[in-house]
Amino acid sequence: MFSRLFQRVALFVAPFCLFLLSGCSKEELTVRQSTLDPKGPVAQMQYDVFMDTVWLVVVLFVLVGGLLVYAVIKFRARPGDENKPAIVEEGHGNPLIEIGLITASIGALVFIAIPTLSAIWYTHDVPDEAVPTSKLSAWYPRVGADGKENYPKSVEEEVLIVDVIGKQWWFRFEYPQLGLTSDAKHTVPNELVIPRGKAVRINLRSEDVIHSFWIPKIAGKVDLMPGRKNIMWIQADQVGHYYGQCAEFCGDSHAYMLFRVEVVEPAAFDAWVKAQKAPAPEPTPGSKAAKGKEIFAAKTCAMCHNVGGQFGAGMFGPDLTHVASRKSLAGAWLDNRDPVAQRALEKKEQNTEASVAVDPAILKANLIKWIGSSGTSHGADGKLSKDVKPGNRMHYYAMFNVVGLNISKQQFTAEELDYLAEYLLTLK
Numbered sequence: 509m510f511s512r513l514f515q516r517v518a519l520f521v522a523p524f525c526l527f528l529l530s531g532c533s534k535e536e537l538t539v540r541q542s543t544l545d546p547k548g549p550v551a552q553m554q555y556d557v558f559m560d561t562v563w564l565v566v567v568l569f570v571l572v573g574g575l576l577v578y579a580v581i582k583f584r585a586r587p588g589d590e591n592k593p594a595i596v597e598e599g600h601g602n603p604l605i606e607i608g609l610i611t612a613s614i615g616a617l618v619f620i621a622i623p624t625l626s627a628i629w630y631t632h633d634v635p636d637e638a639v640p641t642s643k644l645s646a647w648y649p650r651v652g653a654d655g656k657e658n659y660p661k662s663v664e665e666e667v668l669i670v671d672v673i674g675k676q677w678w679f680r681f682e683y684p685q686l687g688l689t690s691d692a693k694h695t696v697p698n699e700l701v702i703p704r705g706k707a708v709r710i711n712l713r714s715e716d717v718i719h720s721f722w723i724p725k726i727a728g729k730v731d732l733m734p735g736r737k738n739i740m741w742i743q744a745d746q747v748g749h750y751y752g753q754c755a756e757f758c759g760d761s762h763a764y765m766l767f768r769v770e771v772v773e774p775a776a777f778d779a780w781v782k783a784q785k786a787p788a789p790e791p792t793p794g795s796k797a798a799k800g801k802e803i804f805a806a807k808t809c810a811m812c813h814n815v816g817g818q819f820g821a822g823m824f825g826p827d828l829t830h831v832a833s834r835k836s837l838a839g840a841w842l843d844n845r846d847p848v849a850q851r852a853l854e855k856k857e858q859n860t861e862a863s864v865a866v867d868p869a870i871l872k873a874n875l876i877k878w879i880g881s882s883g884t885s886h887g888a889d890g891k892l893s894k895d896v897k898p899g900n901r902m903h904y905y906a907m908f909n910v911v912g913l914n915i916s917k918q919q920f921t922a923e924e925l926d927y928l929a930e931y932l933l934t935l936k
């Protein structure tokens with residue numbers, strides 16, 4: 509009776525188990541946010557600790573499970589056992605087994621503790637210089653046994669510093685050594701750009717609540733705490749487009765608080781820094797973009813957004829000076845690339861870090877979608893359209909109807925949205 513029921517349940521559950529296993533396919537293991545596909549020394553170190561633990565647990569599982577199976581088979585009831593006492597006499601006090609087991613347990617703990625502790629030190633000790641992956645060993649030998657430094661310092665290899673500022677619900681990146689800071693009115697929202705093969709010191713700061721910085725394939729995750737100066741370091745060894753995520757619940761749109769990391773060759777990085785510092789070009793007079801710029805000035809957008817060379821007051825929202833050059837929008841929630849072409853490229857290259865360029869048509873559609881639904885704008889019926897990111901701070905101000913700005917009753921016609929988008933498209 510029982511075994512029949514059991515059989516039925518097993519038959520019912522088996523297909524679901526197969527379905528779960530399909531998640532382990534090689535292709536799906538190389539997904540965008542995977543800690544099992546490390547692409548830099550910090551992620552590699554974390555992966556190694558994980559695998560050490562997995563292998564130890566596999567050994568323990570086989571040993572304990574094997575003993576259990578052995579005992580079940582060896583001591584099972586056989587015909588003729590009916591007259592034997594039901595409870596077998598217990599053995600007591602075998603010092604060899606007891607001491608042996610305690611020693612083995614301590615050994616297992618030490619086996620895990622050594623790589624764990626060295627990994628903790630490794631990830632916390634921000635290096636002064638780049639770390640060649642070829643020299644990375646699991647035992648943290650920045651200084652070799654001979655007392656010599658394994659990784660000689662050189663001026664070229666000096667560590668790059670990036671301030672990461674968490675906001676509800678997007679990240680702002682500043683490069684104090686390169687003059688890309690809020691003071692200089694040049695900041696980089698949502699897409700962190702770093703040179704390949706260089707150690708980057710990350711200063712984690714929050715301007716509101718606790719967030720957490722996590723790029724599964726490169727490093728993570730460390731919290732951004734208000735009033736606390738957390739740090740970490742990262743290094744990426746392969747050029748590409750990486751996917752990051754806020755990993756600490758931080759309010760309404762936490763799930764939409766993504767970011768991207770663009771790893772580029774050092775020469776391309778220098779070119780990127782130059783381009784970031786350049787002011788936005790003026791739109792051609794009389795064009796749609798020029799009309800968009802007028803709307804941008806009139807409708808309080810400039811209050812929250814900086815456009816280098818044109819509007820310089822707003823630092824509350826993301827810097828828009830080069831918004832059209834970024835592959836994503838709104839905390840990386842909206843992707844400005846063609847999804848079909850992107851998937852095809854990923855398949856071809858067998859690599860989710862390969863990336864197609866921005867598709868201007870998709871970027872435009874995203875801009876209209878964002879501005880038209882962000883809460884600064886009401887639809888033709890006078891009602892707020894559904895948020896792309898619930899509760900986002902572009903909406904927030906409208907809700908509180910800042911006295912004198914009257915943005916809560918802001919309405920954009922389709923034409924005005926088009927002009928605004930055309931203007932923002934010129935901000936490359």
Ligand SMILES: [Cu+2]
Pocket residue numbers: 674677718719720754755756757758762765
């Ligand atoms: Cu967050």
